[in-house]
Amino acid sequence: MSSALPCHPAEKPKRETCSICADCCVRHLAVCAALDGDELDALEAIMSSKQLGANEMLVEEGQEKTRVYSLTSGMLRLYTSLPDGRRQISGFLFPGGYLGLADDEVHSQTVEAVVPSVLCSFSDREMNALMERYPQLKERLYEMTKFALRQAHDNQMILGRLAPVEKLASFLLLLANRPQAETTSNPVHLAMNRTDIADYLGLTIETVSRSFTKLKTQGLIRLIDANTVEITSYRSLAAVAGLDITHLMSTANA
Amino acid sequence: MSSALPCHPAEKPKRETCSICADCCVRHLAVCAALDGDELDALEAIMSSKQLGANEMLVEEGQEKTRVYSLTSGMLRLYTSLPDGRRQISGFLFPGGYLGLADDEVHSQTVEAVVPSVLCSFSDREMNALMERYPQLKERLYEMTKFALRQAHDNQMILGRLAPVEKLASFLLLLANRPQAETTSNPVHLAMNRTDIADYLGLTIETVSRSFTKLKTQGLIRLIDANTVEITSYRSLAAVAGLDITHLMSTANA
DNA sequence: CGCGAGGTTGAAACAGTTCAACACTTGTGG
């Protein structure tokens, strides 16, 4: 689906005699960046692979947390729902992202694949054991949790104080500058649909659509197609967003 | 100001020959719950006390993080601002709360006292050293960070998907059930003013005021005075809030 | 070719914001 890098583990034979982690192209972004050599083998020993189809659910809110995951390729959405069906997407998970940072015993959010995805799966118990054995692994997860918390704070500003166009501008900049791509990616591919964007930004799909039109009319973006956005004027878009997101570009993964 | 428990360290002589931490009444809520005996002495050795007047600023967004804090008594607000002055309060810190969970080198938020407050202050460097020495201290901070992340996710739902009355209802329930009081406190004392509430919930002060009136008219709350709310019907208020916040009551501090 | 899903656009309804006035409390100074 996505014109991603040519090397996901899924495309290789599942488990060879030797390390597949070592060749993983998102390793430097993921938890596993904390490990090397033997340590990596130990991680690999408790790892299994998991694939998800588009919109397939991985975990559901309230479910016991028995396994944790590291996303290799694809994209996930994390959300909570209200009894009446209203939904708030708290974030999207990109390759290198870790699933289970916020939760202790129970998952506090539902997780679904936005597009077909591949994950590394671990028993929560075994992962905890490994964290005791390799403190740098725990340290890494701690750093990733802190980063997630900063992201959540930025999100609160977006949700609480930005106007719809500003929200969308921030969102596009966030996608353009997300760490995975290393450099600023342009045009930006929107793997999620308008409903997802709306539920992430606290808007309706109609308002999202109208905000796209506004940015287009103002000449800040160009919609190559409904899911591909070219950022025509990066600076102006950042000015509209108001939010200073520069720290999200570099700090990405400490 | 607040009719709090009778024992804040501030009321005692500043540093006696022996442990003041051991007598601290919020210790079981704070970082220090992870430590005991000698360990507690080690923490106390690097600790100093800090007092803040109402609305006094402790740290400013962008400032280098040289010290970290544990709140003993009072209340703090944490927020970020936009260039044009719009403000989003990401949360309030209550006694036992820790300041500096999300940040690495630089503070990502401004912190001010809502009411006169007393804090334990530590050099960030020394605290890190202590965390290396006592892994359970790091573990404790990690748990508190995870809790903060879950809180942030709940907040995103409140900001993005709840109507004003629902937002206010959630906010009141949050205050009523916050861990410090141990039991559900009623009536609830609002130490912060309407502007703070508005900037926390993503509303204007007028809408906050009107929402108070609506809850009052519906018979769910009673305003003893502008800053004291009696929850008349807890269940109905929870129903209005929509949000299930029960997990915030018990999980408080793992 | 026609159906369905996803996205855009238009018009009306509604709700939160804005602007303004008023009430209440507190502190200052005559």
Next chain:
DNA sequence: CCACAAGTGTTGAACTGTTTCAACCTCGCG
């Protein structure tokens, strides 16, 4: 002790913008 000003909160009325509801468009696919 009272008058007055300042700060905070509430209420009203008009306005603006998002939501709602509906229609329409486009694309992919059976």
